[in-house]
Amino acid sequence: MVKDGRGITVRLLLAVGAVVAGLGYIVLRLWIDGGHGLPGASLGSAVLLLFMAFGIYFAGLPVRRFQRGESSKPLSPLRATRTLVLAQAAALTGALVIGWYAAQALVLLPNLDVASVREDGLKVLALILAGLALCVAGLLVQAMCRVDGGEHEDEDEDRDRDRDA
Numbered sequence: 001m002v003k004d005g006r007g008i009t010v011r012l013l014l015a016v017g018a019v020v021a022g023l024g025y026i027v028l029r030l031w032i033d034g035g036h037g038l039p040g041a042s043l044g045s046a047v048l049l050l051f052m053a054f055g056i057y058f059a060g061l062p063v064r065r066f067q068r069g070e071s072s073k074p075l076s077p078l079r080a081t082r083t084l085v086l087a088q089a090a091a092l093t094g095a096l097v098i099g100w101y102a103a104q105a106l107v108l109l110p111n112l113d114v115a116s117v118r119e120d121g122l123k124v125l126a127l128i129l130a131g132l133a134l135c136v137a138g139l140l141v142q143a144m145c146r147v148d149g150g151e152h153e154d155e156d157e158d159r160d161r162d163r164d165a
Contacts, residue, residue, distance in 0.1 A: 007142050008088045013095040013135055020099025028107045038104055041123040049097065049130035053137035056090045059083050060141030067144065084145040091138025097131030
């Protein structure tokens, strides 16, 4: 998941979401063609995902304060590592949620003129947006936990390469 120390990337999240949406659509079409209904989507799940997104963001704030030198208390490296892992897991979970509910939205799309299907479509849309919030929170906290110099790292590598040559 981590390549060259970059962590979870937007490209990876898009790939995960697209794969889950594609596979989910196939599974849901087979499920519906077998005479079953769509799994239920609840607004309670969307609220829970939003709470998780806010919780993860607020868990990253002490790490950011420590990184900026604004914290008076020392930060445990284990806590910072756990915060980073939680943020990455949240971003991936958000991508999975987006993919799954995007597949449901694709299945519902042809029948959106029916009121009950439209209601389910709005719930699915709320869950997609909540999954997006979880992805964004995960990526933001991952950025808060970054220890290296970020963009200056490439310059350091070029300087080391020139020195070795």
